[in-house]
Amino acid sequence: GEDVEQSLFLSVREGDSSVINCTYTDSSSTYLYWYKQEPGAGLQLLTYIFSNMDMKQDQRLTVLLNKKDKHLSLRIADTQTGDSAIYFCAVMDSSYKLIFGSGTRLLVRP
């Protein structure tokens, strides 16, 4: 089945850019998502990308997809302390289930 992997932790300074990476195994995945989880809260959908796209930009967020390498990244420009959270990559598998990575904890230092 699909396997989704992320690095566990990222620390950046306020104002810098953050890049969170994700790799997946199923090349037939058609939809790829980024979710944000703040402490004690549920998951909030940030953005998504279709597999026929290479890039999607939404305000401070840029998603890059390298389908050949099965690599997805989320870039947050001008990272703020309010961006501190856990970021989950998720991939929709061939049976339309969402398969989540283990999450990357982003810490933004003032």
Add this chain to the structure above:
Amino acid sequence: DTAVSQTPKYLVTQMGNDKSIKCEQNLGHDTMYWYKQDSKKFLKIMFSYNNKELIINETVPNRFSPKSPDKAHLNLHINSLELGDSAVYFCASSQVVLAGPYPGNEQFFGPGTRLTVL
């Protein structure tokens, strides 16, 4: 407020007990889900119901039994609780199942129920 709500938010219980977690959505969605998030934050789908019908049933012990009295509610009953059941359980809903992220079809998550089995 339109949302996905869960009760209780925290649940602490002894091994061997039976407990239920309730979920309600007032978004008018047809599909609801239960996810389990373990201590390492790994999130995995357990069940999905579409219009009160079970459509996704992952490899979950049969001590876990979802019940959907109507399409706005999906409750999770757990029998004979074990230490390994300790986790955060998230309910979610979406407009349509078995479809991609069409506008309005993303999954909305509840705030989670933290279950601790002692």
